[in-house]
Amino acid sequence: MSNSTIAQEIAKRRTFAIISHPDAGKTTITEKVLLHGQAIQSAGTVKGRGSGQHAKSDWMEMEKERGISVTTSVMQFPYNDRLVNLLDTPGHEDFSEDTYRTLTAVDSCLMVIDAAKGVEDRTRKLMEVTRLRDTPIVTFMNKLDRDIRDPMELLDEVETELNIMCAPVSWPIGSGKLFKGVYHLHRDETILYQSGKGHTIQEVRIIKGLDNPELDEAVGDGLAEQLREELELVMGASHEFDQELFLAGELTPVFFGTALGNFGVDHMLDGLTEWAPAPQPRQTQEREVTAADDKFSGFVFKIQANMDPRHRDRIAFMRIVSGQYTQGMKMKHVRIGKTVSISDAVTFMAGDRERAEEAFAGDIIGLHNHGTIQIGDTFTQGEELKFTGIPNFAPELFRRIRLRDPLKQKQLLKGLVQLSEEGAVQVFRPLDNNDLIVGAVGVLQFDVVVARLKAEYNVDALYESVNVSTARWVYGKDAKKLDEFQRKVSANLALDGGDNLTYIAPTMVNLNLTQERYPDIQFSKTREH
Numbered sequence: 001m002s003n004s005t006i007a008q009e010i011a012k013r014r015t016f017a018i019i020s021h022p023d024a025g026k027t028t029i030t031e032k033v034l035l036h037g038q039a040i041q042s043a044g045t046v047k048g049r050g051s052g053q054h055a056k057s058d059w060m061e062m063e064k065e066r067g068i069s070v071t072t073s074v075m076q077f078p079y080n081d082r083l084v085n086l087l088d089t090p091g092h093e094d095f096s097e098d099t100y101r102t103l104t105a106v107d108s109c110l111m112v113i114d115a116a117k118g119v120e121d122r123t124r125k126l127m128e129v130t131r132l133r134d135t136p137i138v139t140f141m142n143k144l145d146r147d148i149r150d151p152m153e154l155l156d157e158v159e160t161e162l163n164i165m166c167a168p169v170s171w172p173i174g175s176g177k178l179f180k181g182v183y184h185l186h187r188d189e190t191i192l193y194q195s196g197k198g199h200t201i202q203e204v205r206i207i208k209g210l211d212n213p214e215l216d217e218a219v220g221d222g223l224a225e226q227l228r229e230e231l232e233l234v235m236g237a238s239h240e241f242d243q244e245l246f247l248a249g250e251l252t253p254v255f256f257g258t259a260l261g262n263f264g265v266d267h268m269l270d271g272l273t274e275w276a277p278a279p280q281p282r283q284t285q286e287r288e289v290t291a292a293d294d295k296f297s298g299f300v301f302k303i304q305a306n307m308d309p310r311h312r313d314r315i316a317f318m319r320i321v322s323g324q325y326t327q328g329m330k331m332k333h334v335r336i337g338k339t340v341s342i343s344d345a346v347t348f349m350a351g352d353r354e355r356a357e358e359a360f361a362g363d364i365i366g367l368h369n370h371g372t373i374q375i376g377d378t379f380t381q382g383e384e385l386k387f388t389g390i391p392n393f394a395p396e397l398f399r400r401i402r403l404r405d406p407l408k409q410k411q412l413l414k415g416l417v418q419l420s421e422e423g424a425v426q427v428f429r430p431l432d433n434n435d436l437i438v439g440a441v442g443v444l445q446f447d448v449v450v451a452r453l454k455a456e457y458n459v460d461a462l463y464e465s466v467n468v469s470t471a472r473w474v475y476g477k478d479a480k481k482l483d484e485f486q487r488k489v490s491a492n493l494a495l496d497g498g499d500n501l502t503y504i505a506p507t508m509v510n511l512n513l514t515q516e517r518y519p520d521i522q523f524s525k526t527r528e529h
């Protein structure tokens, strides 16, 4: 393939993820996006939701759920003249570390907000993460078929709480039972909503122009007048869309609609595919790598087990940063210094796992992993590069893990270290005793670990409570001071799965005091892979 064809392929790519608070409608909008991308034939096939709540500790159930969400981990589909990669972020709050790392692999985000609720907790946290790289954000105000909050107030809340300017692209006409549709500010047209058509791509009625009397007739005089008045206010009080501010992550275009009713999702997709950036550069320890570099490079941001229950393999998800992947090509696995020939990477076209013959910067490919690949690993065509910015987060929950059968200590340790390399959990070995402490960001991780230890390592383990409330990775430039620190507080020191020194604190107060006492030691809440 010629260089200019490769460049064209790359320029077509748009790689994004959805950020939202649980229940805001991420799953529903994903489904509708796939419907528009013709990756599925009718809505209702992405995830069997059944009666809603599932037993959270039931691993089989979870596996089932994961099994389904796994095939939708990355979804590639064409839309307009772009090729879209939508990366799923785990829905459950508990897997937040994975979510954070997934956000390092995208170039833009769709923020979905429940318009009846406004900005919620988890959205706030995820926005903080996108801020680390100034990721451009497109906003969808969802659930307009319900009674929502005043739209002006919603924009105001986004601006003040998330510190990003809002540029409404569409504006709602009524909500709940009175939801009539939206006025598209850029197209100067009103698109009318019909309820009950959410599972299909609808034929919509469009009315050109704001002063068109057809509008009054279609939505009722009162609502048409209200719309005109609101728009005057909106134009005065909010921002106009600005591509540069959007790309800098300082301004977000805002769309209104209902994912359930499949209304407005296409407006959002039109905007996203037009404005969102093509594959962006990434930083390595050595230099910045741009998508246009002719040599292939990529980094692993996620490892997932049991994608296919018949093959007990693990898939390492790699974001291609530059160049092109072709089947059978040789790649250098930089951390272990080995060159490997990759002939069976998977791509995710149209929601199906398929063997990738080629893929380009911006795409995600899945590598079969038999334990050699770790999160954060870099692959190149020979160059010594190490991508940065793929963090581990200090866990917030801790338990001591113990064997039912004490003879299996070795397998337990091996299992835990491998699971920690995958990012499923973190493990700490205190310097002063033989305990094994498992640390997690979310409580569900504990259950997953015990179930996987049993299934994959044939180890029966159980948890006990442990007096640890927080952990920090510690570093010191001055070897002598670090040494002294290690001697004085050894009772609170441990090695993590990668043998990095960690301070495990029984209380926050203890951590604060220790930090004050040892000003030359750095205490870090994140660790780079």
Ligand code: G4P
Pocket: 020, 021, 022, 023, 024, 025, 026, 027, 028, 029, 049, 050, 051, 052, 091, 142, 143, 144, 145, 146, 257, 258, 259, 260, 261
């Ligand atoms: P999540 O992935 O962000 O957690 O949200 P999800 O899409 O699962 O949606 C959460 C709930 O909100 C679901 O209802 C879903 O049907 C509903 N929902 C999503 N979009 C809209 C919308 O535009 N309008 C309305 N009225 N509801 C919406 P549920 O009762 O939890 O699930 P289900 O049993 O109805 O499927």
